[in-house]
Structures are given as C-alpha cells and as structure tokens.
Amino acid sequence: MITLGTARASPGETDTGRLEVGETRDGSPVRLPVAVINGAEDGETLYMQAVSDGDELNGLGVVNRVVPRLDPSELSGSVLVVGVVNYFGFQVAEHRNPIDDRKMNRGYPGDEDGTTSERIAHATFQAAKRADIILDLHQGSTSRMINETRVRCGIRHRLHSDCLELAKAFGCGHVLDIKGPDGQLARAGPEHGIPTIDPELGGCVGWDEESIRYGVEGVFNVLRHYGYLDGDVDLERQTRARGFDQYGSPAGGLVRFERDLGERVSTGDLLFEVTDVFGELKGRVTADDDGVFWRTRRLPQVAAGEYVCSVGTNVDQY
Structure with missing residues (x-):
C-alpha cells in the first residue's frame, strides 16, 4: 500500500x-x-x-x-x-x-x-x-x-x-x-x-x-x-543555453519584435524596436551575444527600462 x-x-x-x-x-x-x-x-x-x-x-x-x-x-x-x-x-x-x-x-x-x-x-x-x-x-x-x-x-x-x-x-x-x-x-x-x-x-x-x-x-x-513503462525513447540532442541575457526597453512606447521565439540570433542582430503611439521610432535594441530568442513580454506597451525579452546564450548541443 x-x-x-x-x-x-x-x-x-x-x-x-x-x-x-x-x-x-x-x-x-x-x-x-x-x-x-x-x-x-x-x-x-x-x-x-x-x-x-x-x-x-x-x-x-x-x-x-x-x-x-x-x-x-x-x-x-x-x-x-x-x-x-x-x-x-x-x-x-x-x-x-x-x-x-x-x-x-x-x-x-x-x-x-x-x-x-x-x-x-x-x-x-x-x-x-x-x-x-x-x-x-x-x-x-x-x-x-x-x-x-x-x-x-x-x-x-x-x-x-x-x-x-x-x-x-x-x-x-x-x-x-x-x-x-x-x-x-x-x-x-x-x-x-x-x-x-x-x-x-x-x-x-x-x-x-x-x-x-x-x-x-x-x-x-x-x-x-527510466523503466516505469515499457518502450524505448530516442534521446535526441537538445539545444542547451548556459547563459541568459535580459533586455529592457530604452524608451516608453510600443514594442515591435524582429525575431521569433526559438530563432537563432547573432551579436548585433535587431531584437526589437520601440515606437510611440503614432508609429515614430524611439529606439532599437540589438543582441549583445549569439544565442536563441527565448522569452518575451506578452503585451506591447512598455515603460522606459521595463523588461522586454531574453536571449539564451552560450548555446551548444548535447
């Protein structure tokens, strides 16, 4: 029991x-x-x-x-x-x-x-x-x-x-x-x-x-x-990140993402732009390191300095 x-x-x-x-x-x-x-x-x-x-x-x-x-x-x-x-x-x-x-x-x-x-x-x-x-x-x-x-x-x-x-x-x-x-x-x-x-x-x-x-x-x-159930599992290679860069907004406004979740990015790639209510560009943010576009905020509106997205870095396959 x-x-x-x-x-x-x-x-x-x-x-x-x-x-x-x-x-x-x-x-x-x-x-x-x-x-x-x-x-x-x-x-x-x-x-x-x-x-x-x-x-x-x-x-x-x-x-x-x-x-x-x-x-x-x-x-x-x-x-x-x-x-x-x-x-x-x-x-x-x-x-x-x-x-x-x-x-x-x-x-x-x-x-x-x-x-x-x-x-x-x-x-x-x-x-x-x-x-x-x-x-x-x-x-x-x-x-x-x-x-x-x-x-x-x-x-x-x-x-x-x-x-x-x-x-x-x-x-x-x-x-x-x-x-x-x-x-x-x-x-x-x-x-x-x-x-x-x-x-x-x-x-x-x-x-x-x-x-x-x-x-x-x-x-x-x-x-x-692990043998709880019968059957085989093919252990496929995983994409591993051993670092994490987080990005805040350089200005208040509306975020427009230039990368999709899971997409590989290189140093200097454009991650997102911030515009005002009428679409005028207020700021751009680029990747500091190579990595994977990992996570973003859900709503587009941001204050200056507010969290926008994260990139997984130090990426390999294991």
Whole structure:
C-alpha cells in the first residue's frame, strides 16, 4: 500500500485524495489535490507536481492528461502527484501566495512551522523526498516563451549529469542549464540526492494546448526511459543555453519584435524596436551575444527600462 495524504493505492491501483498542509484564515483545512498510481510491478518512484506558481497552469494541464492515461497494471514502480501546490495563489490566479506574499518555489525544502508557503513547501517536499526522480512542472508565467526544461543544480553538482539526462529524456528540445536561486525544488531535490528538473512549458494566460502536449509527451518519455513503462525513447540532442541575457526597453512606447521565439540570433542582430503611439521610432535594441530568442513580454506597451525579452546564450548541443 502506498499513501499520499488521503490517497491510498495497493499494487495495480490508482487513487486520488487530499494532502493537508495547513489552515485558511477561518480555520478551514488547506488540502492539496494528490494522486497515487501504484504499479502492479515493483520499481522506483517518480514525484510530479504542478502550480507552485499560482498562475502557471500548463503543468496542471499535463497532470490532467497524464493521470487518467497511467494504467497501473502496466506500470513498474509508482507515481506520486500533487496537482496544485500553491493553493492560495491558484484560487485567485496570482503568481505568488497572497497570504504571505511569497513565491512558493523559493521556499524549499520548507519549514513545518513557517509561513503558509514554507509549510506547503515542507509538506510537498516530504512527498518528493520519497521519490527517485522529481518533475516540477512550470511555465514562463504569463510571458511568451519557448518550451524548455531547466537544470538548476549547477554544473559542479554531483548530480548535474543525472539531471541533464533527465532533461534530455523529457525532450522539450531546449534546456536552460544555469544554477537556480536558493529555495527552488530543482535545487533542493539534488541536494537530497534526487535528480530533479523544472520543465518550463511555454508561457500563456490560462493554458496552451501545444505546451501541454510537450509536457505530456515529456512525462511519458521519462516513464519509458527510466523503466516505469515499457518502450524505448530516442534521446535526441537538445539545444542547451548556459547563459541568459535580459533586455529592457530604452524608451516608453510600443514594442515591435524582429525575431521569433526559438530563432537563432547573432551579436548585433535587431531584437526589437520601440515606437510611440503614432508609429515614430524611439529606439532599437540589438543582441549583445549569439544565442536563441527565448522569452518575451506578452503585451506591447512598455515603460522606459521595463523588461522586454531574453536571449539564451552560450548555446551548444548535447
């Protein structure tokens, strides 16, 4: 029998339930939706979670598609799922937890006596620590972004190559291989000896079916590659960026992009122009380095100095 919160599954069974992680302001319990898929055959454990940022829903779309398709009679090992991590942010469609104004994915491994975010991080990390690999499903908030997978442990970490292999198995096509901030699950997992990746499934308002499809395929790729399911996975070469240049606007106005997401750019290439309301040119911004056009703001209007776009740099194939 494998349990997660109130979900209980014997070998060959699937169950859903709730994981209690604290209380709301009126004293009602906070219970996160969870699932357990317990394979008919023995094997390792995969942990997967989504919506640690409350407005990032593509990962939830992946969970919504993957769990019904996982047949425990065909599974070796088990899959533990937390469908919505940032309970409070999800309810109001906000990125951060509005109760403590914390970004959930900066609080791992958590604190059972801390703020609401730290308590949720602690409870979900206790589940994640039971696993052999971890998938923390994200998206580029509401920005426009390519589908990519992030390896956040840092190139000198003892599990760096294991995390890279996991990212390659997931197979979004692009990998951002840069050490992440303290408190990310993709940092805390490797610190506890568990290969972990942070798939960033595009960026949108609501959810995007193409990015969800990438995520669903990625999860099943991982399940096959690591022997949870039968089947072979061709590990295709990924485009990896090990640097990230961000660009702000030189003036207030309206942005006009000159590059498409995923397009290769060279030093000096025009990235975007800024015009006034009547179309008069106010500024141009060019690439500082060779790279891949990675991410942009969604709305065209900008103030002087406001974020506009990012280019992945130090690019190679692995």
